[in-house]
Amino acid sequence: MGEIRSKFLEVYSVLKAELLHDPAFEFTDDSRQWVERMLDYNVPGGKLNRGLSVIDSYKLLKEGKELTDDEVFLACALGWCIEWLQAYFLVLDDIMDNSVTRRGQPCWFRQPKVGLIATNDGIILRNHIPRILKKHFREKPYYVDLLDLFNEVEFQTASGQMIDLITTLEGEKDLSKYSLPLHRRIVQYKTAYYSFYLPVACALLMAGENLENHINVKDILIEMGIYFQVQDDYLDCFGAPEVIGKVGTDIEDFKCSWLVVKALERSTEEQKKLLYEVYGKADEACVAKVKELYKVLDLQGVFAEYERESYEKLVKFIESHPSKAVQAVLKSFLAKIYKRLK
Amino acid sequence: MGEIRSKFLEVYSVLKAELLHDPAFEFTDDSRQWVERMLDYNVPGGKLNRGLSVIDSYKLLKEGKELTDDEVFLACALGWCIEWLQAYFLVLDDIMDNSVTRRGQPCWFRQPKVGLIATNDGIILRNHIPRILKKHFREKPYYVDLLDLFNEVEFQTASGQMIDLITTLEGEKDLSKYSLPLHRRIVQYKTAYYSFYLPVACALLMAGENLENHINVKDILIEMGIYFQVQDDYLDCFGAPEVIGKVGTDIEDFKCSWLVVKALERSTEEQKKLLYEVYGKADEACVAKVKELYKVLDLQGVFAEYERESYEKLVKFIESHPSKAVQAVLKSFLAKIYKRLK
Ligand SMILES: [Mg+2]
Ligand SMILES: [Mg+2]
Ligand SMILES: [Mg+2]
Ligand SMILES: [Mg+2]
Ligand SMILES: [Mg+2]
Ligand SMILES: [Mg+2]
Numbered sequence: 001m002g003e004i005r006s007k008f009l010e011v012y013s014v015l016k017a018e019l020l021h022d023p024a025f026e027f028t029d030d031s032r033q034w035v036e037r038m039l040d041y042n043v044p045g046g047k048l049n050r051g052l053s054v055i056d057s058y059k060l061l062k063e064g065k066e067l068t069d070d071e072v073f074l075a076c077a078l079g080w081c082i083e084w085l086q087a088y089f090l091v092l093d094d095i096m097d098n099s100v101t102r103r104g105q106p107c108w109f110r111q112p113k114v115g116l117i118a119t120n121d122g123i124i125l126r127n128h129i130p131r132i133l134k135k136h137f138r139e140k141p142y143y144v145d146l147l148d149l150f151n152e153v154e155f156q157t158a159s160g161q162m163i164d165l166i167t168t169l170e171g172e173k174d175l176s177k178y179s180l181p182l183h184r185r186i187v188q189y190k191t192a193y194y195s196f197y198l199p200v201a202c203a204l205l206m207a208g209e210n211l212e213n214h215i216n217v218k219d220i221l222i223e224m225g226i227y228f229q230v231q232d233d234y235l236d237c238f239g240a241p242e243v244i245g246k247v248g249t250d251i252e253d254f255k256c257s258w259l260v261v262k263a264l265e266r267s268t269e270e271q272k273k274l275l276y277e278v279y280g281k282a283d284e285a286c287v288a289k290v291k292e293l294y295k296v297l298d299l300q301g302v303f304a305e306y307e308r309e310s311y312e313k314l315v316k317f318i319e320s321h322p323s324k325a326v327q328a329v330l331k332s333f334l335a336k337i338y339k340r341l342k
Numbered sequence: 343m344g345e346i347r348s349k350f351l352e353v354y355s356v357l358k359a360e361l362l363h364d365p366a367f368e369f370t371d372d373s374r375q376w377v378e379r380m381l382d383y384n385v386p387g388g389k390l391n392r393g394l395s396v397i398d399s400y401k402l403l404k405e406g407k408e409l410t411d412d413e414v415f416l417a418c419a420l421g422w423c424i425e426w427l428q429a430y431f432l433v434l435d436d437i438m439d440n441s442v443t444r445r446g447q448p449c450w451f452r453q454p455k456v457g458l459i460a461t462n463d464g465i466i467l468r469n470h471i472p473r474i475l476k477k478h479f480r481e482k483p484y485y486v487d488l489l490d491l492f493n494e495v496e497f498q499t500a501s502g503q504m505i506d507l508i509t510t511l512e513g514e515k516d517l518s519k520y521s522l523p524l525h526r527r528i529v530q531y532k533t534a535y536y537s538f539y540l541p542v543a544c545a546l547l548m549a550g551e552n553l554e555n556h557i558n559v560k561d562i563l564i565e566m567g568i569y570f571q572v573q574d575d576y577l578d579c580f581g582a583p584e585v586i587g588k589v590g591t592d593i594e595d596f597k598c599s600w601l602v603v604k605a606l607e608r609s610t611e612e613q614k615k616l617l618y619e620v621y622g623k624a625d626e627a628c629v630a631k632v633k634e635l636y637k638v639l640d641l642q643g644v645f646a647e648y649e650r651e652s653y654e655k656l657v658k659f660i661e662s663h664p665s666k667a668v669q670a671v672l673k674s675f676l677a678k679i680y681k682r683l684k
Pocket of ligand 4: 435436441
């Protein structure tokens, strides 16, 4: 893994250098420096799970056959396209959420001299993806499918973000809108397509597969993505801050979290009334009351049961897939997230 | 022209209805309504010049042959893709510039309940373009070229916006950076590609042409786009507000306008000193001093000479083109902008 990671980071430097000398634009010295600083600040600093999993997946699809240098480079390039996509979403999301920190440093828009220029920087990040794809994949038979794939997944993510934004609309805090189907819809579109389906779909295209023959792979990965987000919601409240690396604020932020949805489902009228009063307030006592209610309703037990069921369902689903190589890809994903603590 | 315009607006309704029922996303009622309101507010309210010129250009390329209904629809759809692109740029530009009005109404982000959700709405607008292209052009032999074209032009526009933003950076007002090459570079990338080259390039692709054989068409259109922006800069100061429909604020906004660049070129040391003191201040007396200097330096005469020269050069350039049909397209563009007063 250390070897793949260092290879992956090497490819970042190659892609960055190419982008900083893209012949489609005449950089000024200032703008070239700006882009370089912006990329280094926003692109490579995450866990890189999404990007690395393109390479993992492609290897598994190749069933142990040694990859050529060219294949490794291309799989890394696609992995980086996903990391660029993620960086673009995060830069803009932090602006819209007025967030303070990201990946242990101030959000990009909070850097001196950046401010709302970060909006355009997000757009630049997004525009780098087709530049990378064109430079390295233009002659591949699956080039147009790659473009379609990235376009569709971006559209789905932006649409998920939209329902998240309009249901959490400031000044219209209304818990009665929150339900399991809404939670599922937000999570599926905002997170699951780009985080789970996209890396595998990239690997499948590189392996010469037609994505239309892999609708069930998509369905399984979307289910896994939803399960992953439920864990995320759970850890936001019940995880150890020193392990997850941040203090959760979903309760204060009036988030349509799996926990609040489950709490609403399981509450008596009286408990519901309390929840309506205290949820979404940046007040310690209110947050404590929500957490207390979660405990009373045994959401920890409900989550444990959900986790067990999801896991079983996913394993069964995966084992029904006709291809052992595809099964291996899906199992590798599942192993990475099952019972995770961070 | 009235007939084309009403056909064009009809196609808007068709595209909108399709987007509001895109099977790649499961809309909630709220989100479908949100998108519809957002589209109606931001997409069809401009002059539609860029969109309509795709149809004009395509007709001229067809040299008088009657277009089929299908061809008209497709040319309109591509025209709307450009209008969508423009709407996306404007929604985000207004946020970044903290603007107040756009096309005679409050900027979208200033609408109640919208705010920074407008950032994601801009992204949604952008994402609609590949949805429209996929739905109506997926089977065309030029589909991949269309995707590449829109991607490249968007990249160039965002890059031009970037140099505009970082040279006008708040707190770093420094006139010594402003020069004709910088002005040209900003204008070329931020405006000319998407406003002038893109509509003609769309028409050429629809007509079965390979864009690589039309580099000189691109060059001519970029020159025209730069000329158009110089007019825009000129009218911002010397145009009649009741004709151009707004009161210019380039001086207050410290814009890298063609006028200030020319003024810097022609100033004595003393005049330059004055300009450094008063340019970019939201103060009536300062603005008046800048305008006074522009008059003393006879920038009206300089502009008239620039306009005459540009026109002659463009006509010569156009007439050297081997295809009469392409000449007609380019002349039609030039006729629309030569000596314009708004
Ligand atoms: Mg956020
Ligand atoms: Mg958010
Ligand atoms: Mg979370
Ligand atoms: Mg503006
Ligand atoms: Mg601007
Ligand atoms: Mg102007």
